[in-house]
Amino acid sequence: MNEVYKKLTGCLAYVRSKTDFKPKIAIVLGSGLGDYADGIRVEYELSYNEIEGFPVSTVPGHAGKFIFGYLDNIPVVCMKGRVHYYEGYPVSDVVLPIRLMKLLGAGVLILTNAAGGVNTSFHPGDLMMIKDHLSMFAPNPLIGPNIEELGTRFPDMTAVYDGELQAQIISAANENRIFLQEGVYAQLTGPSFESPAEIRMLRSCGCDAVGMSTVAEAIAARHMGMKVCGISCICNLAAGMTPQALSHAEVQAAADKAAPAFKKLVTETVKRIYSNLHV
Numbered sequence: 001m002n003e004v005y006k007k008l009t010g011c012l013a014y015v016r017s018k019t020d021f022k023p024k025i026a027i028v029l030g031s032g033l034g035d036y037a038d039g040i041r042v043e044y045e046l047s048y049n050e051i052e053g054f055p056v057s058t059v060p061g062h063a064g065k066f067i068f069g070y071l072d073n074i075p076v077v078c079m080k081g082r083v084h085y086y087e088g089y090p091v092s093d094v095v096l097p098i099r100l101m102k103l104l105g106a107g108v109l110i111l112t113n114a115a116g117g118v119n120t121s122f123h124p125g126d127l128m129m130i131k132d133h134l135s136m137f138a139p140n141p142l143i144g145p146n147i148e149e150l151g152t153r154f155p156d157m158t159a160v161y162d163g164e165l166q167a168q169i170i171s172a173a174n175e176n177r178i179f180l181q182e183g184v185y186a187q188l189t190g191p192s193f194e195s196p197a198e199i200r201m202l203r204s205c206g207c208d209a210v211g212m213s214t215v216a217e218a219i220a221a222r223h224m225g226m227k228v229c230g231i232s233c234i235c236n237l238a239a240g241m242t243p244q245a246l247s248h249a250e251v252q253a254a255a256d257k258a259a260p261a262f263k264k265l266v267t268e269t270v271k272r273i274y275s276n277l278h279v
Contacts, residue, residue, distance in 0.1 A: 004092045005147045007053050011096065012103050014051050019044040021068040023077035025270055026098070026106035026226075028217065030082065030233070031114035031255040034063060036263055037078050042069040048081075048097075055093040057081040066097075071267065074274045077101050084213055085138055086190040095141040095220035099150065102224045108165070108273055109221045110266065111230040114255045115209040116194070116238035118202050119183055122209070124237065125258045126181050127265060129169050130161055130230035133215045134186040134207055141220045151223035160218050165229035165273060172268035178261050183208025185232055187215035199238040210238055231265060233258050 001009075021043050029036050047065040048056045057064035067078040079101075085094050098109065117126070146153040173180035186202050188194060190212030194202070202210055209232050221228050235254035244250075255262075 002145055002147050004144070005149060008096060008099055008103070011051050011054055011100050015046065015100065015104065018046060019068055021075065021077075022105035023068060023075050023101065024106060025074060025076045025108045025110065025273060026079070026101035027076060027110045027266065027270070028079045028082050028112060030112040030213070031235070031252055033112055033259065033262060033266065034080060036266065037067040037080055039263070039267070040067055040069040040071050040076065040078065042067060044068040055083040055089045055096060057083055058087050071270055074270060076270065077104060077106060082213055082217075084190065085216065086212055091139045091141045091216055092144075095216055098217045098220050099224060102221065102226055106226070108227045109217075109229075110269065111214050111217055111228065112262070112266065113211050113214050113230070113232050114235045114251050115185060115211040115232040116236050117208070117234040117241070118186075118199055118210055118238050119181070119208040120241070122181060122234050122237070124235060124254045126234040127173075127178065127258065127262060128181040128183050128185075128209055128232040128234055129166060130185045130214070130232060131166065131182050132184045133160060133218060134184060134202070134205060135215045135219070136186050136188045136202070138187050138189050138216055141216045142223055151225065155223045157219065157222060160222050161229055162227040164276075165227055168272035168276060169229060169231065169265070169269050172265055172272055176264055176268055178265050180265070181208070181234070185214060185230065186210045188212060194238060199241065209234060229269070231262070233262050
């Protein structure tokens with residue numbers, strides 16, 4: 001058996017030994033959404049470090065546990081803290097939680113993150129719906145022997161971010177008067193912030209926001225047939241766009257400030273997805 005798949009099925013068996021909860025929608029909680037699970041009627045919590053072989057979050061603000069429960073009677077699973085490639089894990093471990101949530105029953109994946117604004121019309125605190133992505137230097141999670149049990153060798157990435165789900169995000173934003181940008185997100189490896197030259201390169205490539213996560217997760221999810229959508233919180237303007245040096249503290253503070261609108265948008269989007277797509 002493929003070693004990556006063997007680890008995945010081992011994690012699945014452990015989770016199933018603890019709970020038989022079957023989520024319909026999976027949510028990855030990025031910076032600023034750490035306490036989002038407070039609004040969920042929790043059925044079960046499971047720390048990543050309880051699962052043998054499972055990657056553990058090491059970044060401040062990422063609690064590192066699964067939350068299984070109901071959001072307005074909608075069965076969801078939330079990743080309260082994600083795993084990043086820059087933490088030293090192989091990319092197969094970075095996407096293991098996504099694959100696991102799919103095997104647990106989730107057919108839809110909502111990805112959220114904190115990002116730097118590359119588009120000169122963006123401002124800190126803006127929310128951006130991800131319309132497409134660029135994978136810059138982070139390895140593709142599908143490299144290596146294909147795991148046939150998960151998906152095809154050459155999956156199509158023409159529409160990674162599902163058009164129907166995007167429509168639900170836009171509807172939720174409009175109805176709740178939440179200002180919403182749209183754009184292309186690029187994942188770089190981190191953990192260093194990008195240089196001004198790299199930001200100029202990204203802007204010339206049509207990038208609107210940049211971060212250190214999300215794209216590898218989206219690729220792995222589409223490989224398995226999940227419907228994917230994504231929302232970025234623009235927490236700062238990227239390197240070279242302002243005189244200030246960049247810091248993680250600045251990102252976290254901006255994410256916390258934008259959190260109420262961010263949470264509202266995610267919640268209303270979940271409701272629309274569930275009622276309109278019958279996942």
